[in-house]
Amino acid sequence: MQEPSRPTVGPDGSTADGGRFDFDALGTRWQIETDVPLSQELRSRILHRIQRFDATYSRFRPDSLVSRIATTPGGGRFEFPEDSLALFGLYDRLHAATDGAVDPLVGRDLELLGYDSVYSLRPAPDEVRAAERARGRVSWARDVVRDGTTVVTERPLVIDVGAVGKGYLVDLLSAILREADHTRFVVDGSGDLRHAGEQTIRVGLEHPFDPQRVIGVADLRNQALCASGISRRAWGDGLHHVLDARTGVPVGGVVATWAVADQAARADGLATALFFTDPRRLTESFDFAYVRVRSDGRAEFSPDFAGELFT
Numbered sequence: 001m002q003e004p005s006r007p008t009v010g011p012d013g014s015t016a017d018g019g020r021f022d023f024d025a026l027g028t029r030w031q032i033e034t035d036v037p038l039s040q041e042l043r044s045r046i047l048h049r050i051q052r053f054d055a056t057y058s059r060f061r062p063d064s065l066v067s068r069i070a071t072t073p074g075g076g077r078f079e080f081p082e083d084s085l086a087l088f089g090l091y092d093r094l095h096a097a098t099d100g101a102v103d104p105l106v107g108r109d110l111e112l113l114g115y116d117s118v119y120s121l122r123p124a125p126d127e128v129r130a131a132e133r134a135r136g137r138v139s140w141a142r143d144v145v146r147d148g149t150t151v152v153t154e155r156p157l158v159i160d161v162g163a164v165g166k167g168y169l170v171d172l173l174s175a176i177l178r179e180a181d182h183t184r185f186v187v188d189g190s191g192d193l194r195h196a197g198e199q200t201i202r203v204g205l206e207h208p209f210d211p212q213r214v215i216g217v218a219d220l221r222n223q224a225l226c227a228s229g230i231s232r233r234a235w236g237d238g239l240h241h242v243l244d245a246r247t248g249v250p251v252g253g254v255v256a257t258w259a260v261a262d263q264a265a266r267a268d269g270l271a272t273a274l275f276f277t278d279p280r281r282l283t284e285s286f287d288f289a290y291v292r293v294r295s296d297g298r299a300e301f302s303p304d305f306a307g308e309l310f311t
Helices: 040-057 065-071 084-097 104-112 126-134 165-179 264-273
Strands: 015-017 020-025 028-034 076-079 145-147 150-153 185-189 192-196 201-207 210-220 224-229 234-236 254-261 289-294 299-301 307-309
Touching (some): 020 040, 040 165, 084 165, 084 264, 165 264, 201 307, 210 254, 210 289, 254 264
Antiparallel strands (some): 015 020, 145 150, 192 224, 201 210, 254 289, 289 299
8 A cells, every 4th residue: 555645844844745835934824725736946936035025024033124124223224125116005005095094114003012023912111102102103104215125214113014014925925836837826824815726716704703613705716815803913901913003002893804806915905904994995096895894793895795794
């Protein structure tokens, strides 16, 4: 009897088993499924691209570019890679469409609430937070100047691309797969995913407070679906990672969102924007479908949402 094949395990903890490739990125487990197994060279290319992204945008590693921006007294000029043009350009649009609620400079507020680089999950003392408030709130539109890929600051700023970054990395990896002639795949960044192929797939919409249940399904074909919720990264009464950048306070009223768009970065950013902004306002600037669940249990969805919600 032939023994079943065993998955290939890399030194970084990644695993490859047939048409499935699993690895860690941005603090969570990812999965790529393809109809043809990925070559070792392509798997290495994917992991290298993730490392480059992390070395630029991660505020959780002290040697990243955004960590240098956060610790440089008096600010300075910082050179970002070419991919920053699309990433920061999307932030420009989201910042405008939400009247500043979505802002990558929300990073300092997250730190003060305990969602810091060491995951202390302990809010800063009142006097520290008071001193920060006295310095005045920062804004992406006011406190950062961009000249192409160059970012200019006048003070230390904590950039957090969490509202868009995971979806953007999904798009980057999808582009690598297409360049390698893979036309049927799913890139799943732990709930933020992008599908390519002729066959529609059904994706469960996880219950906001019970990961073992779903509240509905989305039908996805050559699109991206991204989710956001307050329960996955919560560490105290009213403390979670979805902050309104205008106030620095965790949002209330909405507990979970899903957005479907042609790109994962856009879907990711809009899933966050739905916590603060009326969907009709967002559709003036973006083409997308959505589901939004409020704290009282009411669910809202767009007329063009392809799928169903369970009662």
